[in-house]
Amino acid sequence: MTQSAPQASSRFVRACLRQPVDRTPVWFLRQAGRYMPEYMAVRKHHSLLEICRTPEIAAEVTITAAERLGVDAAIIFADLLLPFTPMGLDFEFLAGEGPVIHSPIRSLQQVQALQTDRAGELGYVANAIERVAAHFRSRPRTEALHPAADQLGIIGFCGAPFTLASYMIEGGSSRNYVETKRLMYNSSLPQAPDSAAWPLLMEKLVAVLTAFAAQQVQAGADVIQVFDSWAGALSIPDYRAYCLEPTKQLIRNIQAMGVPVIYFGVDTASLLPTMRQTGADVLGLDWRTPLDRAWRELEYSCAVQGNLDPITLFAPQPVLQDRVQQVLQAAAGRPGHIFNLGHGIVPGTPVENVLHVVELLKSQPPLRS
Ligand code: CP3
Numbered sequence: 001m002t003q004s005a006p007q008a009s010s011r012f013v014r015a016c017l018r019q020p021v022d023r024t025p026v027w028f029l030r031q032a033g034r035y036m037p038e039y040m041a042v043r044k045h046h047s048l049l050e051i052c053r054t055p056e057i058a059a060e061v062t063i064t065a066a067e068r069l070g071v072d073a074a075i076i077f078a079d080l081l082l083p084f085t086p087m088g089l090d091f092e093f094l095a096g097e098g099p100v101i102h103s104p105i106r107s108l109q110q111v112q113a114l115q116t117d118r119a120g121e122l123g124y125v126a127n128a129i130e131r132v133a134a135h136f137r138s139r140p141r142t143e144a145l146h147p148a149a150d151q152l153g154i155i156g157f158c159g160a161p162f163t164l165a166s167y168m169i170e171g172g173s174s175r176n177y178v179e180t181k182r183l184m185y186n187s188s189l190p191q192a193p194d195s196a197a198w199p200l201l202m203e204k205l206v207a208v209l210t211a212f213a214a215q216q217v218q219a220g221a222d223v224i225q226v227f228d229s230w231a232g233a234l235s236i237p238d239y240r241a242y243c244l245e246p247t248k249q250l251i252r253n254i255q256a257m258g259v260p261v262i263y264f265g266v267d268t269a270s271l272l273p274t275m276r277q278t279g280a281d282v283l284g285l286d287w288r289t290p291l292d293r294a295w296r297e298l299e300y301s302c303a304v305q306g307n308l309d310p311i312t313l314f315a316p317q318p319v320l321q322d323r324v325q326q327v328l329q330a331a332a333g334r335p336g337h338i339f340n341l342g343h344g345i346v347p348g349t350p351v352e353n354v355l356h357v358v359e360l361l362k363s364q365p366p367l368r369s
Contacts, residue, residue, distance in 0.1 A: 018336035023367055025339065031066070042060070049079075058125070080157075080163070090103070101171045107197065120211075125215065129220050133220030158216075159227050161206060210254070229343075264305070268286060269289040273297060281302060291330035300336075302336070313357070324361070
């Protein structure tokens with residue numbers, strides 16, 4: 001019997017690489033979150049950042065969600081903003097407000113002050129991944145017919161340069177990204193104030209995120225997902241002028257570590273072909289473009305992940321079933337489809353409907369006979 005590398009032995013990783021799989025793998029964005037009573041029970045005793053920074057708890061939350069749902073991949077419980085701390089930028093999560101960065105970046109001087117040599121302080125995320133890997137890789141095989149296919153994929157993640165910069169510059173979530181785009185546009189005019197700020201910020205983010213991803217891969221992450229959640233706020237020319245190169249660099253750096261990269265954004269229908277130029281192995285699709293159309297426009301040149309509207313999980317089950325089938329029909333059994341939502345599960349989502357989707361995926365006829 002040939003012994004394949006552990007990462008290639010998971011159904012999820014095989015799909016990322018567009019290799020044939022017995023059935024479509026499934027996992028959910030924000031699968032460990034406030035909709036889940038098990039998560040809320042932990043959250044009652046710990047803040048979000050405490051959970052992220054305590055490897056035992058982060059690993060437990062990650063494992064509980066993946067096992068409760070029976071999905072094909074576990075995404076490490078962490079947050080996009082964690083790298084801000086070792087860069088010297090303080091932030092907190094305020095109830096009902098989301099993240100708040102106390103001294104948002106607005107000048108070249110502030111960008112120059114950001115540190116790039118302390119990524120080692122994020123080692124708690126790698127430590128949590130090691131625990132998750134140890135748990136799943138010592139698990140008894142459950143699907144005897146597919147001994148190599150049932151291993152859970154372990155997903156590490158980080159933000160993309162644009163999306164992280166937007167939090168740093170706006171000081172939190174934003175509607176119009178005015179300050180972010182102001183800094184971005186200023187970089188096109190050498191005489192503009194702080195014109196060197198944007199490229200330097202991109203460079204520093206790529207350095208820190210590369211180091212952070214490397215720790216996660218070394219700890220056992222099979223795949224890294226790069227979240228560019230707010231890239232959809234950019235026009236194609238602006239994405240190309242200010243974000244494509246640093247994102248491509250980050251993705252290349254991660255691929256050089258030997259793992260596939262999933263690149264995810266929201267409201268990205270018209271940006272997808274340009275996002276594809278980053279060289280990502282998998283593109284995450286939101287629900288606004290039908291999956292078949294998006295994949296065709298990408299000329300089937302990469303794998304795709306998505307794209308059920310997360311609010312469909314509130315629909316009566318026959319409607320939910322129909323929408324799941326529509327996504328599967330759009331994928332048409334091509335190698336390289338990972339079933340997921342178009343964005344994260346929202347609080348209040350009925351857990352039984354999430355479980356129902358997993359069951360539907362598992363009861364589909366085999367993709368290869
Ligand atoms: O199960 C998983 O998906 C892993 C956990 C995870 C969290 N954050 C934990 C979390 C992941 C993958 C993230 C990524 C993240 N963080 C993103 C990109 C994902 C996306 O949706 O596109 C973003 C934009 C952030 C920054 C962030 N974290 C915001 C804007 C918020 C507040 C939003 C809200 O719903 O209140 C968070 C908080 C957060 N991170 C929660 C969780 C489970 C919910 C709050 C909590 O438990 O207190």
